Amino acid sequence: MGRNVLGLWFCLSLAFISTCVHGDLEPQPDTQALNRMNSDFSFRLYKSIASGARSENVFFSPLSVSMALAALSLGAGGETHHQLLSGLGLNSSVFTCEEMHQSFLDLLKNLNQNTEVNLEVGTAVYIHESFKPHPEFLQKMKRFYLSDGFSVDFTKTTETADQMNAYVSEKTHGKISNFIKDLDPRTIMYLLSYIYFKGKWATQFDPKMTKKDVFHVDEETNVPVEMMYMKDKFQGYYDRELSAHALRLDYKDSFSMILVLPDKNLTAVEEALSLHHITRWNTWMQKREYNIYVPKLSLKTSYSLKNILIEMGMKDMFTPKANLTGISDQNLFISEAVHEATLDVDEAGATAAAVTGISFMPLSFHFTETLKFNRPFIIFITDQITKNILFMGKIVNPEYSAA
Ligand SMILES: *[C@@H]1O[C@H](CO)[C@@H](O)[C@H](O)[C@H]1NC(C)=O
Numbered sequence: 516m517g518r519n520v521l522g523l524w525f526c527l528s529l530a531f532i533s534t535c536v537h538g539d540l541e542p543q544p545d546t547q548a549l550n551r552m553n554s555d556f557s558f559r560l561y562k563s564i565a566s567g568a569r570s571e572n573v574f575f576s577p578l579s580v581s582m583a584l585a586a587l588s589l590g591a592g593g594e595t596h597h598q599l600l601s602g603l604g605l606n607s608s609v610f611t612c613e614e615m616h617q618s619f620l621d622l623l624k625n626l627n628q629n630t631e632v633n634l635e636v637g638t639a640v641y642i643h644e645s646f647k648p649h650p651e652f653l654q655k656m657k658r659f660y661l662s663d664g665f666s667v668d669f670t671k672t673t674e675t676a677d678q679m680n681a682y683v684s685e686k687t688h689g690k691i692s693n694f695i696k697d698l699d700p701r702t703i704m705y706l707l708s709y710i711y712f713k714g715k716w717a718t719q720f721d722p723k724m725t726k727k728d729v730f731h732v733d734e735e736t737n738v739p740v741e742m743m744y745m746k747d748k749f750q751g752y753y754d755r756e757l758s759a760h761a762l763r764l765d766y767k768d769s770f771s772m773i774l775v776l777p778d779k780n781l782t783a784v785e786e787a788l789s790l791h792h793i794t795r796w797n798t799w800m801q802k803r804e805y806n807i808y809v810p811k812l813s814l815k816t817s818y819s820l821k822n823i824l825i826e827m828g829m830k831d832m833f834t835p836k837a838n839l840t841g842i843s844d845q846n847l848f849i850s851e852a853v854h855e856a857t858l859d860v861d862e863a864g865a866t867a868a869a870v871t872g873i874s875f876m877p878l879s880f881h882f883t884e885t886l887k888f889n890r891p892f893i894i895f896i897t898d899q900i901t902k903n904i905l906f907m908g909k910i911v912n913p914e915y916s917a918a
């Protein structure tokens with residue numbers, strides 16, 4: 516029994532995946548390819564995050580992360596671009612990079628349609644006043660990712676952080692209000708992607724039935740919870756291969772939360788889980804009567820994505836090898852990628868929000884390069900004002916310096 520409830524944390528972390536898929540609208544072929552790519556990315560990202568957080572709650576928005584990375588890929592070239600696309604799981608025999616951007620645009624438009632749930636998804640890019648990215652990069656950010664653009668002074672760290680936090684707070688309806696904690700004055704660009712979801716259950720829980728109960732974290736640890744209760748017909752499926760129950764709670768509209776309760780070992784389910792399980796549940800789920808108990812939840816998570824993305828193969832962008840020539844000819848690299856998410860579940864419905872932030876710095880600021888002139892080199896002595904070369908030469912063998 517104890518271990519059963521533990522599984523809930525797991526499914527909550529997955530819940531957002533399914534809430535992000537519109538069931539009713541017939542997706543375009545390219546959108547289907549994108550949905551498959553995003554789902555596959557979700558599971559890989561989940562495993563990577565969860566492996567470092569075995570006994571912690573996990574909750575994030577894979578869509579916010581993949582959207583930020585796909586937008587970033589607009590500015591990446593060479594090996595950095597390749598690593599981003601392969602990290603995202605783009606299969607070029609299924610669709611091209613251009614088609615991926617176009618599909619993200621279709622998805623953004625589709626998700627932002629007014630429906631019975633409140634869903635807002637978008638991106639923004641903040642640029643340091645004196646930094647001039649290639650106009651094509653900004654045009655594509657706007658065209659494919661409907662990006663808002665702002666010019667800021669990153670050296671005024673408090674003022675700019677306040678401005679960015681106000682934007683994030685507005686977009687997430689106050690759920691994430693202090694996203695940028697300390698802004699590095701060396702930042703020259705910052706890319707944000709946000710998502711906000713608020714849905715009411717198709718059938719709501721009766722607050723009078725909510726009772727104090729215990730949640731069994733593990734064999735030794737129990738914690739108190741407010742447990743909601745309902746007896747009704749729900750879509751459910753018992754997955755024999757995983758030894759786990761899957762239960763679907765529908766929101767008004769086409770969104771739903773899928774909760775997965777392993778019989779005993781959460782870790783085993785976590786490791787085995789992939790997209791085909793969700794497909795299988797959705798295919799085989801049947802409506803039947805259940806007594807369900809779901810704890811009220813209010814949680815906040817925060818992740819540094821840098822090591823997670825590196826582990827997923829997207830490593831060059833964090834190093835001097837970063838190729839961001841699509842953004843600027845100046846050498847840039849990514850100093851950090853962070854993600855924050857919140858989830859609230861109560862009798863009326865669920866609210867979830869997430870933000871992904873990617874900060875860019877000029878290479879010259881960060882890495883201390885070592886240059887050792889211990890092999891033949893060239894010398895100029897120039898006048899920096901008139902640009903005249905006063906002297907020039909080469910040093911091939913310093914031993915013969917005194918001729
Ligand atoms: C960076 O990417 C651009 C565009 O793809 C490419 O032309 C250039 O060769 C790459 N530079 C390096 C050092 O790989």
Ligand SMILES: *[C@@H]1O[C@H](CO)[C@@H](O)[C@H](O)[C@H]1NC(C)=O
Pocket residue numbers: 606607608609
């Ligand atoms: C890419 O998609 C094709 C066609 O669906 C498939 O045969 C191939 O295995 C996929 N490649 C990868 C690396 O997933």
Ligand SMILES: *[C@@H]1O[C@H](CO)[C@@H](O)[C@H](O)[C@H]1NC(C)=O
Pocket residue numbers: 780781782783786
């Ligand atoms: C749960 O499954 C994992 C992976 O299959 C295994 O390493 C672990 O020992 C199992 N734990 C229990 C309590 O059975």
